Amino acid sequence: MIVGVPRESYPGERRVALVPSVIPNLKKVGLDVIMEENAGLEAGFPDADYATKGAKLLKDRGEVFRSADIIAQVLCYGSNDKTGKADVPLYRRDQILIGFLRPLGTLETIEDIARAGVTSFAVELMPRTTRAQSMDALSSMGAICGYKAVLVAADTLPRLFPMLTTAAGTITPARVFIIGAGVTGLQAIATARRLGAVTSAYDMRPAAKEQVQSLGARFVELPVEAKDAQDAAGYARAQDESFYSRQRELLTRVVAENDVVITAAVIPGKKSPVLITREMVAGMVPGSVILDLAAERGGNCELTRMGEKVVERGVTIIGWLNLANSVPHDASQMYARNITAFLAHIVKDRKPRLDVKDEIIQSTVVTRGGQVVNPRVREFFQLPVLAAHS
Numbered sequence: 001m002i003v004g005v006p007r008e009s010y011p012g013e014r015r016v017a018l019v020p021s022v023i024p025n026l027k028k029v030g031l032d033v034i035m036e037e038n039a040g041l042e043a044g045f046p047d048a049d050y051a052t053k054g055a056k057l058l059k060d061r062g063e064v065f066r067s068a069d070i071i072a073q074v075l076c077y078g079s080n081d082k083t084g085k086a087d088v089p090l091y092r093r094d095q096i097l098i099g100f101l102r103p104l105g106t107l108e109t110i111e112d113i114a115r116a117g118v119t120s121f122a123v124e125l126m127p128r129t130t131r132a133q134s135m136d137a138l139s140s141m142g143a144i145c146g147y148k149a150v151l152v153a154a155d156t157l158p159r160l161f162p163m164l165t166t167a168a169g170t171i172t173p174a175r176v177f178i179i180g181a182g183v184t185g186l187q188a189i190a191t192a193r194r195l196g197a198v199t200s201a202y203d204m205r206p207a208a209k210e211q212v213q214s215l216g217a218r219f220v221e222l223p224v225e226a227k228d229a230q231d232a233a234g235y236a237r238a239q240d241e242s243f244y245s246r247q248r249e250l251l252t253r254v255v256a257e258n259d260v261v262i263t264a265a266v267i268p269g270k271k272s273p274v275l276i277t278r279e280m281v282a283g284m285v286p287g288s289v290i291l292d293l294a295a296e297r298g299g300n301c302e303l304t305r306m307g308e309k310v311v312e313r314g315v316t317i318i319g320w321l322n323l324a325n326s327v328p329h330d331a332s333q334m335y336a337r338n339i340t341a342f343l344a345h346i347v348k349d350r351k352p353r354l355d356v357k358d359e360i361i362q363s364t365v366v367t368r369g370g371q372v373v374n375p376r377v378r379e380f381f382q383l384p385v386l387a388a389h390s
């Protein structure tokens with residue numbers, strides 16, 4: 001069987017789905033690798049390194065799609081809403097497609113993929129279980145985003161992060177507050193602490209408290225309790241507007257006391273809750289920074305503009321997307337390991353083993369045999385239940 005990796009086509013995307021070091025592991029499970037030329041170049045993986053590890057390089061993108069049984073991408077059509085559609089005519093029936101598909105994005109896109117007849121897997125739908133941990137690309141990218149968010153904020157803030165005691169006096173440390181302590185928020189906490197900032201964090205899931213404290217940060221307790229804060233998979237559940245309104249009220253003082261606020265409070269498949277209002281921004285000291293990691297789904301700050309950096313009343317609000325793309329080498333390495341673990345899971349004896357009873361396969365498969373087969377995606381778009389897959 002052959003895995004093909006086309007060059008990423010989303011404008012500015014620098015990551016690549018497979019790196020040279022995973023090729024021997026793929027060979028062990030009977031998978032040969034073909035790469036479109038220069039696919040890894042911007043992530044620091046030249047063609048020669050792939051060739052040394054035994055990959056075949058092809059100049060023509062169409063030929064990669066024609067030759068491969070499995071296509072692995074970072075941003076497939078779906079998450080690549082700019083240029084991804086151009087790949088659809090290249091898909092072959094029953095070819096396997098793996099990558100970020102944005103399965104709860106737009107139905108039209110998912111139906112385009114279904115019509116092409118590919119069996120597609122969305123890495124976003126990976127279950128958060130111990131078994132699937134090595135395949136969890138969302139956690140990999142989340143950790144990188146959390147790290148990079150702190151560096152961007154530190155670079156923007158007109159103050160130092162650490163305390164400095166110098167002959168010219170003592171500089172007090174910056175105060176950093178993180179809202180949402182999932183994988184991304186926890187990595188932001190760890191990074192802010194390493195840079196010497198006085199770091200605190202808040203999450204509505206009670207389980208997050210211990211994790212925040214284990215990183216040496218202060219957990220901010222708010223006298224407001226979420227109903228069924230987390231689902232069976234460990235994800236936060238959306239709350240009603242009165243809960244969010246109470247949160248905003250209680251967060252106002254905390255936000256005003258900090259120099260940097262990093263927000264990473266997202267709810268899978270939902271618009272992110274607004275936790276910082278225009279008035280709360282006005283209450284911050286000029287020069288403060290808000291870095292909104294929820295920008296892609298509306299943002300946790302009312303003033304966030306997706307993909308942009310804006311300054312309001314002296315406060316800089318950054319809503320940049322895809323921060324993982326700014327660390328393409330390690331992001332690709334982690335992603336490639338996640339994809340390799342997933343491929344080793346679905347390929348047995350040189351054949352795909354797509355057992356729909358397997359939790360990992362059942363959760364991640366989006367389209368198969370011309371249909372949208374994923375129950376969660378069908379429910380999200382209010383499509384009738386498919387008897388065959390349930």
Ligand SMILES: NC(=O)c1ccc[n+]([C@@H]2O[C@H](COP(=O)([O-])OP(=O)(O)OC[C@H]3O[C@@H](n4cnc5c(N)ncnc54)[C@H](O)[C@@H]3O)[C@@H](O)[C@H]2O)c1
Pocket residue numbers: 127128129130132133136139142179180181182183184185202203204205208233234235236247264265266267268273275
């Ligand atoms: N393989 C695994 O076992 C695995 C992998 C990754 C994550 N997890 C678990 O999954 C859970 C979710 O982690 P994640 O990184 O996907 O989270 P995520 O990326 O969905 O992060 C969102 C965070 O924001 C919080 N949040 C949402 N709305 C909020 C609000 N209004 N106020 C405050 N906080 C709010 C959530 O509780 C969550 O912690 C965690 O329990 C994590 O430990 C397990």
